[in-house]
Amino acid sequence: MMRKLVLLVVALLFVSCAKTYDPLSGREVFTILPTSEEIKIGKMYVPLAIDENDGRYPDKEVQQYIKQLGEKIAEHTPRKLDYQFYLVNTQAVNAFALPGGFIFVNRGLVLSLDKEDELAGVIAHELAHVNARHHARFLEKVYGMNILLSIAGIFAYQTKYGDILMNFGKIGAQLISLKWSRDQEREADRLGVRFAYDAGYDPRGLLDTFKIFKKMEKVKQPEWLLTHPLPETRIKEVKALIKKLDLNKPLIKDSPNFHRIKNKLEKTKPSFDLYYKAKEKLAKKKKLAALELLNKALEIYPENNAALTLKAFILLSEDKFKEGTQLAVKAAQLDELYFKPHFFAGYGYFKLKKYRKSIDYLERAKELIPNFPDVYYFLGRDYEAIGKLSLAAKNYEKALKLTDGKRGWEKDAQRRLRKILGY
Structure with a gap:
């Protein structure tokens, strides 16, 4: 019986493996992935x-x-x-x-x-x-x-x-x-x-x-x-x-391109240094000091998308929804793969009651990082506001499944979900 079980396990493992070509060795190999x-x-x-x-x-x-x-x-x-x-x-x-x-x-x-x-x-x-x-x-x-x-x-x-x-x-x-x-x-x-x-x-x-x-x-x-x-x-x-290599043949050691790119990074380094100092201030709950540093950072390099995103977060947390949303939108436009500004823009538009714009940014945020519970909660609020109750319910359910219970909106999501589902 034990021998049959072992053979079955081996067979299942073999079936789950895919045959592929290993370019390093030149041999056919089996891989799970x-x-x-x-x-x-x-x-x-x-x-x-x-x-x-x-x-x-x-x-x-x-x-x-x-x-x-x-x-x-x-x-x-x-x-x-x-x-x-x-x-x-x-x-x-x-x-x-x-x-x-x-x-x-x-x-x-x-x-x-x-x-x-x-x-x-x-x-x-x-x-x-x-x-x-x-x-x-x-x-x-x-x-x-x-x-x-x-x-x-x-x-x-x-x-x-x-x-x-x-x-x-x-x-x-x-x-x-x-x-x-x-x-x-x-x-x-x-x-x-x-x-x-x-x-x-x-x-x-x-x-x-x-x-x-x-x-x-x-x-x-x-x-x-x-x-x-x-x-x-x-x-x-x-x-x-x-x-073991022939080092006498012509080999590239350096290029003007490298130094031109590095020079660009050096010019904007003070802006990013201020951004990191602002993060430290914010961690100590010194919002005003953080904002002052971020303003200086953006004076040096207006397209510093990290600084734009952090400033948007601070402004949104202070209920300055219009200005915070504008900054988040700018940061999201600078980097379509950057999750935080997309989420902040979606949250800001929700607070401004521009629900369809909020949905656009939150759906994109969900595509980028699909396990952030707040995205689902605010999508639920957006869809509920425009009357798409089945989508609202699905997002509330996902938000409640993913939450750690410390987000602050859990009871509201449960109440809204019960009302939609009629129990």
Whole structure:
């Protein structure tokens, strides 16, 4: 009996696996998570990653530079995916990737580097994690097939969300801050050095980046080192890898483009520094001081979408709905993937009794991050206000299912839901 049970389990596992081609080894392999589903999951978490890192840097030229640099390196990777590259506003010195080929470079990282080959080395390293399927393997190991397909189903709007939304934020937080093992880092180093070199960049740029991080570590450890440990043995292994390459051929060390982009970031850095000081003041409940700092930040850089969003939040919390909503709308227009300003705009329009405009922004916010309970509550209020009671009821139900019970609107949502359903 036990033998039959074991055989059944093995058979089920085999059926649940998909056969795919491993471009690194050239062999056929079986995987629980097919590439198509891996991409869907990665894409699902892009807005969460953007929101957690204060939005995308609001300059098309900067974004285009990161995109072109990333694509140039990605051309030399064996996994042929539709890679996407983003520069996000956070000052943290870091870069990271999501499953399926979504690569994030932090503003703080670019500001800490001196040459283009250093940035190329970091991007190549993140591409290596994707090509080695490190994120996908983490998901396969920690979560079962059902939950992974449910996440992908949320993105494809093929499920009714179900209980998977309860785990959405937890999974996203893990993906954004994955800590790699020594073997995974060794593999990513090996591949990353190769990718950068094949793309024409001096692979020693990665070693120069390591040196910069080591110097910074004496003051404050860069966030990249928290997720990418850097023992001396790893540095020695990278040096050994590079020694095997022909370093006499023409290799790109730097470019005017890198310095033009970095100069743009340096000019707007004072604005973002003021934004982070404002966040600190707000955490201490000093709203007036925070507003003064944000006003200075926006004088320096009017398109600072992180500052616009935080100022909108403060104004809305002070019942200044018209001005707060206008700022949120501007921030949302600067970054269509940034959740917070979309939610704030929706909330502001609700307070202004412009329910259809509120619905537009809240529905978009729901698409971006589908597990935020307040979005559903205010959508319920909007739909109820325009007489669409069945939609109102569905949103109240979802809000009550997702809430932690500390939002302040739970009793009102329950009362309104009972009235709609007639009990």
